[in-house]
Amino acid sequence: MPVSIEFILLWVSVLILISIFSSKLSDKFAVPALLLFLIIGMLAGFEGPGGIYFDDPYLAKTIGIIALIFIIFSGGLDTSWKEIRPVALPGFFLATAGVFLTAFIVGVFSVFILKFSLLEGLLLGAIVSSTDAAAVFSVLRSRHISLKSPLKPMLELESGSNDPMAVFLTLSFISMLTVKNIGVIALTSRFVLDMGGGALVGYAMAKMSVWLIGRLKLEYDGLYPVLTVSLVLLTYSLAALLQCNGFLAVFLVGLIMGKHEFLNKKMIMRFHDGLAWLMQIVMFLTLGLLVFPSHLLPVMGAGLLIAIVLMVLARPVSVLMCLLPFPMVLRKKIMVAWVGLRGAAPIVLATFPLLAGIPQADTIFNVVFFVVLTSVLIQGTSIPLVSRILNVDAPMANKRRYPIEFEKIEGIDAELTDLIVPYVSEAVGKQLMELNMPGKCLIVLISRGDRYIIPAGQTVIEGGDVLLVLANEHDLAALQKKLASLREEDNA
Known part of the structure; x- marks a missing residue:
């Protein structure tokens, strides 16, 4: 008997409401909200009290990709170009070379811990290589602290721009596992096309978006957020159809648009901030429903070892090597290494091997899920303490709210x-x-x-x-x- 749409909408609304209420617990106990969203999804799943059976990796992957598109765009739009400009080079190294080094180290250890082949280990390493700074800053906000310069903008830039590299590595290792005779030269040319093409598409679409918003002169203000939604989706789909990195293109559109002044900018930013939160909740709930807790038990030991390797070896080594050429005190580098929380992107990427038919896909998915939970639980809850020990915490500036707003637009020098x-x-x-x-x-x-x-x-x-x-x-x-x-x- 098919499930009625009313019943589906009832469950969706209830789960979203519970997730929103749980964010208050996140603020109170300094637990990243994403962890609570995942747990709610697991409790609502087939093996939890909710009893909802969901076993569709393709649908989960589709929801995850759509959610990541808007989360990454919102992150770029909210990133201050003035703040990240001084740390652009180290942030670029962390988002590219840092991701590769993390994937390589985790991959090598996975061969010994999980008895994987080297390519299977590298695939697992690539999946868990990207970070999620949104979880970091939600914990810091709940404790009313921030991080000293240049840590905050560097982490924002890294987390917003390292997902494209993780996606590229994941797809490359899947191709090497499923298609014969793919060499280094082919992967190098694919990397240039993937990243270079994504950057070009993102830059062109950003300029076009700013021009279009400024020239269209829509009669209804409510249509401007709808316009940006369509432009974001157009950017990703164009880049993907051109065999380029759509996530990088979307991030650049957000970053470049945030740098410019345009009509209804504040309203558009608030809309996309809310949309990004909705996408995070929906994505984490979906991924929580997809996992079966009983499947995590057999990989708990191996998953814990992989998580430890990631937190205390792979991430610190990659950060220290990438930041070696830059003048930064050691304690700040250690802090960058410790706040490399894993979030939604690794779990979404873990659905890729399931759909590609990789032999170890189920093990990879469950290990990745366990690694993300461990990373968020251990690193996420300890960030305030570690920041104080390393003396890199700073008071969070209280933003005053006024009963008046001013939006800077073209032609006003004020x-x-x-x-x-x-x-x-x-x-x-x-x-x-x-x-x-x-x-x-x-x-x-x-x-x-x-x-x-x-x-x-x-x-x-x-x-x-x-x-x-x-x-x-x-x-x-x-x-x-x-x-x-x-x-x-x-x-x-």
Whole structure:
């Protein structure tokens, strides 16, 4: 008897609601949300209380790929180009050479631990080689801490851009296992086409997307997020049809679009942030449903050994070798090595061998699932402690929320910025009209304690006030200098 659509929608809505509620536990106990999503999926599965039978690797792979497309795009869109530019080179090394070294080391040890052939071991290594920094930063946010420069932008860049390399290696080793006579030269040319073509498609689509959003002038604002969804899917499909890396293309579209100002940018970013969360929940629930917990028990010992090799040998060695040419203190390099959490991408990639008919595919899938769980559980929960031990933690800046928004678009040379008035500033006690403000500088709101004040010429400035200022870069600097000037009695 076929299952009704109403029953399916009921289960989907209930599982998503439970996942959303579980995110509160993630914040409270510093457990990455993805771990909770996976556990919820397993509990809802055939061997759990939910009893849902799901054994369709193709559907799971399809859902996973679609979810990764939007997660990777959102990650690129939310990444600050100004922050990652100084760490672009080390981030590139980590996302390419680091992934390869991790895959190689894990692959070699898999030959001895799992009695795999070298190619099967390298396939397993490639699948678990990419990292998921979203889990890292969710843990840090729950503890209201961040990481010292340049760790945060470096990890963001690495995690956002290392999935394409992992996908390439996975598909290459599957090809070598299923097709005869594929040599190094063929793989090298495929790598150039895969990465180079993906980069070209991503760059071209990013420029076209920014131009199109700026020129289309849609009548309804709600259509702009729909437009970006179609452009993201178009980017991936074009790259894939051209035999290029679609994930790299999508990441570059997000990264380059984030660098530009365009109409409704804030709304589009908020939409894709929410969409990325929905995709993560759906993907993790699906992958949790796909696994049978009883199948994990036979590989638990081997999976634990592989996880240990990955966490304490493969990842640290690859990070230290990739960062060797760059001036960074050892404790920061150690932190980069320790926060290499495994997330959704390895489990999605683990469905590839299942569909390709690789003899060890079931073992690979279950080992990968166990490795991801172990990595998230051990590394994820220990990140706050390790960051304090290594003295690389930093207070997380509290972002103020204002009852007013400003969106910079083409043709407006101004930004909305908040400035704190020092208690010893010469501006304290003066009315706004006495400040002799720069010509193109406007104070639009004052935050004082728990109150917001709409400024007027007679408004008196107090120490500790937060001024919400609309100004260009030059005039903002002049106002900052004026506010930083000390009163005469404090200068004496």
